[in-house]
Amino acid sequence: MLIVQVARTFAVAVVLVLTATGLWAAGADEEPAAAAEKEMVLDPTTGEMVEAPQYGGTLTYGLVSWGTNVDDWYGHAKDSTGLVNEQLAMWDWGNDRDVWNWRIFAETPAWAIGGALAESWETPDDTTIIFNIRRGVHWHDKAPMNGRELTAEDVEYNFHRYLGNKLAGTAFSEAEPTPAARNLVALPIESVTATDKYTMVVKLERPNLSAVKLFIGYGWGGSATVMPPEVIEQHGDYQDWRNTVGTGPYELTEVVEGSSRTWTRYPNYWGFDEKYPDNRLPYADQIRALRMAESATRLAALRTGKVDMLGPGASTLRSIDQIESLQRTDPEIKLWSFKFRSDNAFYIVRMDIPPLNDLRVRQALQMALDLETIVATYFKGYGDPTPQGHFANDVPGIGTPFEEWPEAVKKTYRYDPEGAEALLDAAGYPRGADGIRFTMSMGYFERYDVSYAQLVAGYWREIGVDTQTDVLAGGSAEVTAMYNDPDQDRYIIRWGEAAFRYGIPDRLTNQFYKGNLSTGHLNDPKYDAMADAVMAATTIEEMHRLAKEINMYITEQHFKIVGPETPQYQATQPWVKGYNGELGSYSEGHKHLARIWIDQEMKEAMGF
16 A cells, blocks of 8 residues: 655744743733743644754653663663664654654654665665665764764674674684674575675575564664674673763763662754754753653652653553543643553463463463453553454454454453353363462563562462462563573563564564574474475465464463553653654664754753
């Protein structure tokens, strides 16, 4: 389908508006402050008149946690380096929000992705990708890069390092490939070669529809950040934040372990605002992230103005009680709802050992959950109790609406505690003298509300399954160690996700695939063959058809226990400008923060 983006005429107008002092500082018996002139501009992406962008100030946001290093080779480091080290592409901040508003955390359409370090790319045939590296991009003026120009050789170096011994005849031929980007490593890559200073050519052994997406950094787990070669050569890796050097809008200038991270504006950044092309980015002098593990702490920080926004990432608001309380007490704070995924599901860490290697046990755990009552009571009507697949039911071409599921499958997703008990009896897990059939251990991430885990545990206890709950420090070494320990049997179920609208089809090989330790320790030859077929598809239509089949297979096999899909919210203070709740992409590393600004006068007038 051809989508035509309607260009809106850029306009600038000067109008009289009440100053922030007039709006908030005047008491009931006082005269409003005098009106002052403020420059207004047309936001070409929304068609609305807004206050003109302004430079300066510090933009502070709350963050649950961040990775333990800044080297994308070792794992997702973009919470720390997304504003410093860039990818070949970035989502188009200047696109028409009526066409794509960036408030659905979904697969990014190809037409909504713009060039970053790669100005453009082309595929002259189905096994060749040519990246045209942007000219005039310079590394930050910090040793050992010292402001030199970015080259295609820099990009080549990074991909050779990511791919390691997947590529013979390179400097990294003896090294292991990155463990953090399995889907990038799984591509059938023959070579990655810088053919001149501004051109990099990728050759594939056979066609692959995901190759471009993974190279530009838009695949789930696709590490495609371009890091400084001289730093890696000098130190052996890029793990120390003090050694960070990039081409991005900010420099990482301070890390207080377990507390905060601060990025400082780089004055000679190459990029300009896609909405207002005369404006060099970024706007804020500093970006600051404060680590706040507890949701109550993040909410208090928002109410007191300690942070300017909650979100992006795991710091978003999930508690319905908190949302309603904030709407009552602080109506001036803006709430931005968005569709992401269902964070109310549970992954099974060990599907290779009893009791959850038995499909009947997994079915019973699902049938014990009354999703409609959970939405109506616990979530106060916010949300959708309809069971969802691994990929959401509404994903075009891949999802299957619940009413179209086979009746035998629908039955195992409906609330039926008696049926659940019968399945457990048949599986050989009768109730003991104490009424308990067996005990599971549930790990839940600290960013979530423990009361939901306790609610689900209560439903399972009703069918004779006792569940112990333990906190997992999300993003920490504890979780990684748990995933990668082949003998781990402590955590039978952990908090997980369902109803994905992104990472298609990459999440099929990122999870459940060939004994992947991160989800299930599953060894299912039928699943592996289906996933291989999806990744080998040569047309989008074929890929979607095969992904639709494997999505239903995951659903039939109950590789996860699903919960309702409920909304999540980002929150911003009224002085945060140029922002309309955009999420961007999982891979972006919060690059949109360079494109929003703080109204300093309004913030001061409101007493912050």
